[in-house]
Amino acid sequence: MTEPAYLTATRGGYDAIAESCAGPFRAALDDAPLDRALLAAFAEMVRRDHPDPLTVEVGSGHGGTAAYLATHGLSVSGIDLSTAMVEFARRTYPEVGFRVGEMHNLDIDDVSLAGLVSWYSLIHVPEHDRPAVLAEFERVLRPGGYVLLAFQVGDDTLHFDEAFGHEVSLDFHRLDPDAVVATLEAAGFGLVARLVRAPEARHAAAPVPQGFLIGRKPAEQASAASGAG
Template identity: 65%
Template sequence: MAEGAHVLVTRNGYDAIAEKYAELFRAELDDAPLDRALLRGFAELVRRDHPDAQVLEVGSGPGAVSAHLHQLELQVSGIDLSPAMVDIARREHPEVSFDVGEMSALDRADAGLAGLVAWYSLIHVPGPQRQGVIDEFHRVLRPGGYALIAFQVGDDTLHLDEAFGQAISLDFHRLQPDAVIALLHTAGFELTARVVRSPESTSRATKVPQGVLIARKPS
Protein backbone atom coordinates (compact mmCIF):
# COMPACT_ATOMS: atom_id res chain seq x y z
CA MET A 1 0.00 0.00 0.00
CA ALA A 2 1.38 3.42 -0.96
CA GLU A 3 2.42 5.80 1.78
CA GLY A 4 -0.66 7.66 2.99
CA ALA A 5 -3.11 5.26 1.34
CA HIS A 6 -3.67 3.51 4.65
CA VAL A 7 -4.98 6.80 6.07
CA LEU A 8 -7.84 6.99 3.55
CA VAL A 9 -8.63 3.28 3.89
CA THR A 10 -8.69 3.47 7.69
CA ARG A 11 -10.83 6.63 7.67
CA ASN A 12 -13.37 5.09 5.29
CA GLY A 13 -13.50 1.86 7.29
CA TYR A 14 -14.22 3.54 10.60
CA ASP A 15 -16.70 5.96 9.02
CA ALA A 16 -18.67 2.94 7.78
CA ILE A 17 -18.86 1.22 11.18
CA ALA A 18 -18.69 4.16 13.58
CA GLU A 19 -22.14 3.93 15.19
CA LYS A 20 -22.08 0.18 15.72
CA TYR A 21 -18.46 0.25 16.90
CA ALA A 22 -19.28 2.93 19.45
CA GLU A 23 -22.26 0.97 20.71
CA LEU A 24 -20.24 -2.23 21.11
CA PHE A 25 -17.28 -0.66 22.91
CA ARG A 26 -19.01 2.18 24.80
CA ALA A 27 -18.57 0.53 28.21
CA GLU A 28 -15.29 -1.29 27.49
CA LEU A 29 -13.37 0.49 30.25
CA ASP A 30 -16.05 -0.31 32.83
CA ASP A 31 -14.96 -3.97 32.86
CA ALA A 32 -11.23 -3.37 32.41
CA PRO A 33 -9.70 -2.62 35.83
CA LEU A 34 -6.10 -3.03 34.65
CA ASP A 35 -6.61 -0.61 31.78
CA ARG A 36 -8.17 1.93 34.14
CA ALA A 37 -5.22 1.50 36.53
CA LEU A 38 -2.72 2.15 33.74
CA LEU A 39 -4.62 5.23 32.57
CA ARG A 40 -4.76 6.49 36.14
CA GLY A 41 -1.03 5.91 36.61
CA PHE A 42 -0.31 7.82 33.41
CA ALA A 43 -2.60 10.66 34.50
CA GLU A 44 -0.90 10.91 37.89
CA LEU A 45 2.56 11.02 36.30
CA VAL A 46 1.48 13.83 33.98
CA ARG A 47 -0.27 15.82 36.74
CA ARG A 48 2.68 15.37 39.10
CA ASP A 49 5.19 16.83 36.64
CA HIS A 50 3.04 19.34 34.74
CA PRO A 51 0.59 21.67 36.52
CA ASP A 52 -1.49 22.38 33.40
CA ALA A 53 -1.53 18.69 32.31
CA GLN A 54 -2.53 19.29 28.66
CA VAL A 55 -2.92 15.92 26.91
CA LEU A 56 -3.84 14.82 23.39
CA GLU A 57 -5.37 11.46 22.50
CA VAL A 58 -4.57 10.45 18.92
CA GLY A 59 -7.05 8.04 17.39
CA SER A 60 -9.70 8.94 19.97
CA GLY A 61 -12.54 7.08 18.23
CA PRO A 62 -15.91 7.56 19.97
CA GLY A 63 -14.19 9.38 22.82
CA ALA A 64 -14.51 7.08 25.84
CA VAL A 65 -10.81 7.08 26.74
CA SER A 66 -10.51 10.87 26.39
CA ALA A 67 -13.60 11.28 28.58
CA HIS A 68 -12.04 8.97 31.18
CA LEU A 69 -8.83 11.01 31.14
CA HIS A 70 -10.92 14.15 31.61
CA GLN A 71 -12.42 12.55 34.73
CA LEU A 72 -8.84 11.97 35.90
CA GLU A 73 -8.33 15.76 35.86
CA LEU A 74 -6.34 16.07 32.65
CA GLN A 75 -6.96 18.88 30.16
CA VAL A 76 -7.51 16.44 27.31
CA SER A 77 -8.54 16.78 23.68
CA GLY A 78 -8.86 14.13 21.00
CA ILE A 79 -8.29 13.72 17.28
CA ASP A 80 -9.38 10.95 14.96
CA LEU A 81 -9.13 10.22 11.24
CA SER A 82 -12.83 9.43 11.01
CA PRO A 83 -15.28 12.37 10.88
CA ALA A 84 -18.07 9.96 11.86
CA MET A 85 -16.16 8.95 15.00
CA VAL A 86 -15.49 12.59 15.84
CA ASP A 87 -19.21 13.37 15.51
CA ILE A 88 -20.05 10.57 17.97
CA ALA A 89 -17.35 11.68 20.42
CA ARG A 90 -18.62 15.28 20.35
CA ARG A 91 -22.19 14.12 20.87
CA GLU A 92 -21.48 11.72 23.72
CA HIS A 93 -18.70 13.67 25.49
CA PRO A 94 -19.33 17.40 25.04
CA GLU A 95 -16.99 18.20 27.94
CA VAL A 96 -14.00 17.25 25.73
CA SER A 97 -12.85 18.87 22.47
CA PHE A 98 -12.60 16.49 19.48
CA ASP A 99 -11.37 17.22 15.94
CA VAL A 100 -10.53 15.36 12.76
CA GLY A 101 -6.78 14.91 12.53
CA GLU A 102 -3.93 12.60 11.54
CA MET A 103 -1.31 11.33 13.97
CA SER A 104 1.52 11.55 11.43
CA ALA A 105 0.98 15.34 11.03
CA LEU A 106 -0.31 16.71 14.32
CA ASP A 107 -1.71 20.22 14.35
CA ARG A 108 0.16 21.08 17.53
CA ALA A 109 3.14 23.30 18.29
CA ASP A 110 6.55 21.86 19.09
CA ALA A 111 6.93 20.91 22.77
CA GLY A 112 3.42 22.06 23.66
CA LEU A 113 1.88 19.00 25.34
CA ALA A 114 2.39 17.39 28.73
CA GLY A 115 1.05 14.03 27.57
CA LEU A 116 -0.03 12.05 24.53
CA VAL A 117 -2.09 8.87 24.37
CA ALA A 118 -2.27 6.43 21.44
CA TRP A 119 -4.81 3.90 22.70
CA TYR A 120 -4.91 1.12 20.08
CA SER A 121 -4.34 3.56 17.21
CA LEU A 122 -0.71 2.84 16.31
CA ILE A 123 -1.89 -0.63 15.27
CA HIS A 124 -3.34 0.88 12.08
CA VAL A 125 0.00 2.38 10.96
CA PRO A 126 2.05 0.25 8.53
CA GLY A 127 5.60 -0.58 9.55
CA PRO A 128 7.43 1.88 7.26
CA GLN A 129 5.43 4.81 8.65
CA ARG A 130 5.65 3.97 12.38
CA GLN A 131 8.94 5.70 13.15
CA GLY A 132 7.67 8.92 11.61
CA VAL A 133 4.56 8.77 13.78
CA ILE A 134 6.59 8.18 16.97
CA ASP A 135 8.91 11.04 15.97
CA GLU A 136 5.82 13.26 15.67
CA PHE A 137 4.76 12.25 19.19
CA HIS A 138 8.20 13.29 20.41
CA ARG A 139 7.99 16.64 18.58
CA VAL A 140 4.76 17.78 20.22
CA LEU A 141 5.67 16.71 23.76
CA ARG A 142 7.51 19.13 26.01
CA PRO A 143 10.62 17.99 27.87
CA GLY A 144 9.42 15.75 30.69
CA GLY A 145 6.20 14.92 28.83
CA TYR A 146 4.78 11.40 28.72
CA ALA A 147 3.47 9.19 25.94
CA LEU A 148 1.20 6.19 26.56
CA ILE A 149 0.86 3.64 23.77
CA ALA A 150 -1.49 0.63 23.88
CA PHE A 151 -1.48 -2.12 21.26
CA GLN A 152 -2.27 -5.76 20.53
CA VAL A 153 0.79 -7.98 20.94
CA GLY A 154 1.87 -10.32 18.18
CA ASP A 155 3.70 -10.68 14.87
CA ASP A 156 0.78 -10.90 12.47
CA THR A 157 -1.70 -8.52 10.85
CA LEU A 158 -5.44 -9.07 11.16
CA HIS A 159 -7.21 -7.92 8.00
CA LEU A 160 -10.97 -7.37 7.97
CA ASP A 161 -12.99 -7.11 4.77
CA GLU A 162 -16.26 -6.92 6.69
CA ALA A 163 -17.47 -5.76 10.09
CA PHE A 164 -20.97 -5.15 11.47
CA GLY A 165 -22.39 -6.08 8.07
CA GLN A 166 -20.35 -3.39 6.27
CA ALA A 167 -17.71 -3.94 3.60
CA ILE A 168 -14.46 -2.40 4.82
CA SER A 169 -10.71 -2.87 4.50
CA LEU A 170 -8.99 -2.49 7.86
CA ASP A 171 -5.59 -3.79 8.97
CA PHE A 172 -4.79 -4.34 12.65
CA HIS A 173 -1.02 -4.76 13.00
CA ARG A 174 -0.06 -6.70 16.12
CA LEU A 175 3.19 -5.37 17.55
CA GLN A 176 5.96 -6.67 19.77
CA PRO A 177 6.86 -4.50 22.79
CA ASP A 178 10.58 -4.62 22.00
CA ALA A 179 9.91 -3.30 18.49
CA VAL A 180 7.82 -0.39 19.78
CA ILE A 181 10.40 0.38 22.47
CA ALA A 182 13.09 0.52 19.75
CA LEU A 183 10.99 3.11 17.87
CA LEU A 184 10.60 5.13 21.07
CA HIS A 185 14.32 5.04 21.82
CA THR A 186 15.17 6.08 18.24
CA ALA A 187 12.84 9.07 18.61
CA GLY A 188 14.56 10.08 21.85
CA PHE A 189 12.17 8.74 24.49
CA GLU A 190 13.11 7.00 27.74
CA LEU A 191 10.99 4.02 28.79
CA THR A 192 9.02 4.49 32.02
CA ALA A 193 6.84 1.37 32.12
CA ARG A 194 6.17 -1.78 30.12
CA VAL A 195 3.12 -3.98 30.74
CA VAL A 196 1.85 -7.01 28.82
CA ARG A 197 -1.40 -8.45 30.07
CA SER A 198 -3.68 -11.31 29.13
CA PRO A 199 -6.97 -10.46 27.41
CA GLU A 200 -9.75 -9.28 29.71
CA SER A 201 -12.37 -12.04 29.96
CA THR A 202 -15.16 -9.49 29.59
CA SER A 203 -13.65 -7.65 26.61
CA ARG A 204 -15.29 -7.73 23.19
CA ALA A 205 -11.89 -7.17 21.57
CA THR A 206 -9.85 -9.93 19.93
CA LYS A 207 -8.46 -12.34 22.53
CA VAL A 208 -4.74 -11.69 22.17
CA PRO A 209 -2.22 -10.29 24.67
CA GLN A 210 -2.29 -6.52 25.11
CA GLY A 211 0.72 -4.27 25.56
CA VAL A 212 0.97 -0.85 27.18
CA LEU A 213 4.10 1.31 27.21
CA ILE A 214 4.66 4.61 28.98
CA ALA A 215 7.64 6.65 27.79
CA ARG A 216 9.04 10.04 28.77
CA LYS A 217 10.70 12.73 26.70
CA PRO A 218 13.85 13.60 28.69
CA SER A 219 14.05 16.99 30.35
Protein backbone atom coordinates (compact mmCIF):
# COMPACT_ATOMS: atom_id res chain seq x y z
CA MET A 1 0.00 0.00 0.00
CA THR A 2 1.38 3.42 -0.88
CA GLU A 3 1.71 5.82 2.02
CA PRO A 4 -0.23 9.09 2.18
CA ALA A 5 1.49 11.94 0.33
CA TYR A 6 1.78 14.01 3.51
CA LEU A 7 3.98 11.34 5.15
CA THR A 8 6.37 11.35 2.19
CA ALA A 9 6.45 15.16 2.29
CA THR A 10 7.00 15.29 6.07
CA ARG A 11 9.83 12.75 5.91
CA GLY A 12 11.48 14.60 3.03
CA GLY A 13 11.10 17.95 4.80
CA TYR A 14 12.69 16.78 8.04
CA ASP A 15 15.43 14.90 6.21
CA ALA A 16 16.30 18.21 4.51
CA ILE A 17 16.24 20.42 7.62
CA ALA A 18 17.42 17.97 10.32
CA GLU A 19 20.87 19.42 10.86
CA SER A 20 19.60 23.04 10.85
CA CYS A 21 16.35 22.68 12.84
CA ALA A 22 17.58 20.35 15.57
CA GLY A 23 19.44 23.04 17.52
CA PRO A 24 16.62 25.63 17.66
CA PHE A 25 13.91 23.01 18.31
CA ARG A 26 16.03 21.49 21.08
CA ALA A 27 16.66 24.90 22.71
CA ALA A 28 12.90 25.50 22.99
CA LEU A 29 12.70 23.16 25.97
CA ASP A 30 15.47 25.02 27.83
CA ASP A 31 13.33 28.16 27.63
CA ALA A 32 10.05 26.57 28.75
CA PRO A 33 9.89 25.84 32.49
CA LEU A 34 6.24 24.73 32.42
CA ASP A 35 6.96 22.22 29.66
CA ARG A 36 9.84 20.72 31.60
CA ALA A 37 7.68 20.54 34.74
CA LEU A 38 4.98 18.73 32.79
CA LEU A 39 7.45 16.23 31.34
CA ALA A 40 8.86 15.63 34.84
CA ALA A 41 5.36 15.15 36.31
CA PHE A 42 4.46 12.78 33.47
CA ALA A 43 7.61 10.76 34.16
CA GLU A 44 6.78 10.61 37.86
CA MET A 45 3.22 9.35 37.19
CA VAL A 46 4.49 6.68 34.81
CA ARG A 47 7.12 5.52 37.34
CA ARG A 48 4.65 5.60 40.24
CA ASP A 49 2.21 3.29 38.48
CA HIS A 50 4.55 1.07 36.47
CA PRO A 51 7.56 -0.67 38.02
CA ASP A 52 8.91 -1.11 34.48
CA PRO A 53 8.42 2.42 33.07
CA LEU A 54 8.92 1.54 29.41
CA THR A 55 8.18 4.66 27.37
CA VAL A 56 8.48 5.71 23.73
CA GLU A 57 8.63 9.23 22.32
CA VAL A 58 6.95 9.12 18.91
CA GLY A 59 8.30 11.78 16.56
CA SER A 60 11.39 12.18 18.70
CA GLY A 61 13.21 14.48 16.24
CA HIS A 62 16.43 15.88 17.72
CA GLY A 63 16.11 13.54 20.72
CA GLY A 64 16.33 16.17 23.46
CA THR A 65 12.85 15.49 24.84
CA ALA A 66 13.43 11.75 25.07
CA ALA A 67 16.80 12.42 26.73
CA TYR A 68 15.08 14.73 29.24
CA LEU A 69 12.57 11.98 30.07
CA ALA A 70 15.45 9.52 30.52
CA THR A 71 17.00 11.81 33.14
CA HIS A 72 13.65 11.58 34.97
CA GLY A 73 13.84 7.83 35.36
CA LEU A 74 11.94 6.52 32.33
CA SER A 75 13.26 3.67 30.18
CA VAL A 76 12.75 5.67 27.04
CA SER A 77 13.49 5.31 23.36
CA GLY A 78 12.60 7.49 20.40
CA ILE A 79 10.97 6.75 17.04
CA ASP A 80 10.98 9.16 14.12
CA LEU A 81 9.89 9.19 10.50
CA SER A 82 13.05 10.95 9.35
CA THR A 83 16.32 9.04 9.07
CA ALA A 84 18.29 12.28 9.28
CA MET A 85 16.56 13.25 12.54
CA VAL A 86 17.25 9.78 13.96
CA GLU A 87 20.91 10.09 12.98
CA PHE A 88 21.15 13.49 14.71
CA ALA A 89 19.48 12.13 17.87
CA ARG A 90 21.71 9.02 18.00
CA ARG A 91 24.83 11.14 17.62
CA THR A 92 23.72 13.69 20.24
CA TYR A 93 22.25 11.32 22.85
CA PRO A 94 24.05 7.99 22.42
CA GLU A 95 22.68 6.84 25.79
CA VAL A 96 19.10 6.83 24.41
CA GLY A 97 17.96 4.44 21.67
CA PHE A 98 16.45 5.99 18.52
CA ARG A 99 15.05 4.26 15.45
CA VAL A 100 13.17 5.07 12.29
CA GLY A 101 9.44 4.36 12.44
CA GLU A 102 6.02 5.76 11.74
CA MET A 103 3.30 6.59 14.24
CA HIS A 104 0.38 5.12 12.28
CA ASN A 105 2.02 1.70 12.40
CA LEU A 106 4.35 1.36 15.38
CA ASP A 107 6.76 -1.59 15.57
CA ILE A 108 5.66 -2.13 19.18
CA ASP A 109 3.74 -5.06 20.71
CA ASP A 110 0.20 -4.62 21.97
CA VAL A 111 -0.15 -3.46 25.61
CA SER A 112 3.60 -3.21 26.13
CA LEU A 113 4.32 0.44 27.03
CA ALA A 114 3.82 2.30 30.31
CA GLY A 115 4.11 5.71 28.61
CA LEU A 116 3.95 7.26 25.15
CA VAL A 117 4.83 10.86 24.32
CA SER A 118 3.98 12.75 21.15
CA TRP A 119 5.76 16.08 21.69
CA TYR A 120 4.87 18.30 18.72
CA SER A 121 4.57 15.39 16.29
CA LEU A 122 0.79 14.90 16.05
CA ILE A 123 0.88 18.42 14.53
CA HIS A 124 2.00 16.78 11.26
CA VAL A 125 -1.03 14.46 11.05
CA PRO A 126 -4.14 15.82 9.31
CA GLU A 127 -7.38 15.74 11.26
CA HIS A 128 -8.88 12.79 9.37
CA ASP A 129 -5.97 10.53 10.39
CA ARG A 130 -5.72 11.55 14.07
CA PRO A 131 -8.31 9.01 15.33
CA ALA A 132 -6.31 6.16 13.76
CA VAL A 133 -3.05 7.44 15.28
CA LEU A 134 -4.57 7.74 18.77
CA ALA A 135 -6.03 4.24 18.38
CA GLU A 136 -2.48 3.05 17.58
CA PHE A 137 -1.20 4.78 20.75
CA GLU A 138 -3.96 3.04 22.75
CA ARG A 139 -3.03 -0.33 21.23
CA VAL A 140 0.57 -0.22 22.43
CA LEU A 141 -0.11 1.10 25.95
CA ARG A 142 -0.71 -1.20 28.90
CA PRO A 143 -3.83 -0.75 31.03
CA GLY A 144 -3.09 2.26 33.21
CA GLY A 145 -0.51 3.54 30.69
CA TYR A 146 -0.14 7.26 30.06
CA VAL A 147 -0.02 9.33 26.88
CA LEU A 148 1.31 12.91 26.72
CA LEU A 149 0.56 15.17 23.75
CA ALA A 150 2.03 18.63 23.04
CA PHE A 151 0.89 20.89 20.21
CA GLN A 152 0.38 24.48 19.08
CA VAL A 153 -3.19 25.65 19.70
CA GLY A 154 -5.31 27.03 16.88
CA ASP A 155 -7.51 26.05 13.98
CA ASP A 156 -5.24 26.77 11.03
CA THR A 157 -2.50 24.93 9.15
CA LEU A 158 0.83 26.58 8.38
CA HIS A 159 2.36 25.41 5.13
CA PHE A 160 6.06 25.96 4.40
CA ASP A 161 7.70 25.56 0.98
CA GLU A 162 11.00 26.69 2.45
CA ALA A 163 12.51 26.17 5.90
CA PHE A 164 16.02 26.80 7.25
CA GLY A 165 17.16 27.57 3.70
CA HIS A 166 15.86 24.27 2.25
CA GLU A 167 13.03 23.53 -0.14
CA VAL A 168 10.41 21.53 1.73
CA SER A 169 6.68 20.88 1.77
CA LEU A 170 5.76 20.83 5.45
CA ASP A 171 2.36 21.29 7.07
CA PHE A 172 2.09 22.25 10.75
CA HIS A 173 -1.48 21.80 11.99
CA ARG A 174 -2.51 23.85 14.99
CA LEU A 175 -4.95 21.90 17.09
CA ASP A 176 -8.08 22.65 19.11
CA PRO A 177 -7.65 21.13 22.62
CA ASP A 178 -11.39 20.31 22.82
CA ALA A 179 -11.18 18.35 19.58
CA VAL A 180 -8.04 16.49 20.66
CA VAL A 181 -9.64 15.61 24.03
CA ALA A 182 -12.67 14.23 22.15
CA THR A 183 -10.40 12.15 19.90
CA LEU A 184 -8.42 10.89 22.91
CA GLU A 185 -11.62 9.90 24.70
CA ALA A 186 -13.03 8.23 21.58
CA ALA A 187 -9.83 6.16 21.42
CA GLY A 188 -10.50 4.94 24.98
CA PHE A 189 -8.36 7.28 27.10
CA GLY A 190 -9.50 9.13 30.20
CA LEU A 191 -8.34 12.73 30.53
CA VAL A 192 -5.82 13.23 33.35
CA ALA A 193 -4.63 16.79 32.69
CA ARG A 194 -5.08 19.63 30.24
CA LEU A 195 -2.87 22.74 30.12
CA VAL A 196 -2.85 25.65 27.71
CA ARG A 197 -0.05 28.12 28.29
CA ALA A 198 0.72 31.46 26.67
CA PRO A 199 3.56 31.50 24.14
CA GLU A 200 7.03 32.03 25.57
CA ALA A 201 8.19 35.50 24.45
CA ARG A 202 11.41 34.10 23.02
CA HIS A 203 9.69 31.45 20.88
CA ALA A 204 9.16 33.78 17.94
CA ALA A 205 8.54 30.85 15.58
CA ALA A 206 5.41 29.73 17.49
CA PRO A 207 3.70 32.85 18.84
CA VAL A 208 0.48 31.01 19.76
CA PRO A 209 -0.76 29.24 22.91
CA GLN A 210 0.69 25.81 23.49
CA GLY A 211 -1.51 22.86 24.44
CA PHE A 212 -0.63 19.82 26.54
CA LEU A 213 -2.83 16.85 27.35
CA ILE A 214 -2.20 13.80 29.48
CA GLY A 215 -4.48 10.82 28.97
CA ARG A 216 -4.58 7.46 30.66
CA LYS A 217 -5.74 4.10 29.37
CA PRO A 218 -8.15 2.65 31.94
CA ALA A 219 -6.45 0.36 34.44
CA GLU A 220 -7.67 -3.21 34.58
CA GLN A 221 -10.39 -3.55 37.17
CA ALA A 222 -9.51 -5.94 39.97
CA SER A 223 -11.91 -8.87 39.69
CA ALA A 224 -14.70 -8.80 42.30
CA ALA A 225 -13.56 -10.40 45.54
CA SER A 226 -14.88 -13.93 45.60
CA GLY A 227 -16.87 -15.04 48.58
CA ALA A 228 -17.36 -11.47 49.75
CA GLY A 229 -20.35 -10.73 51.91
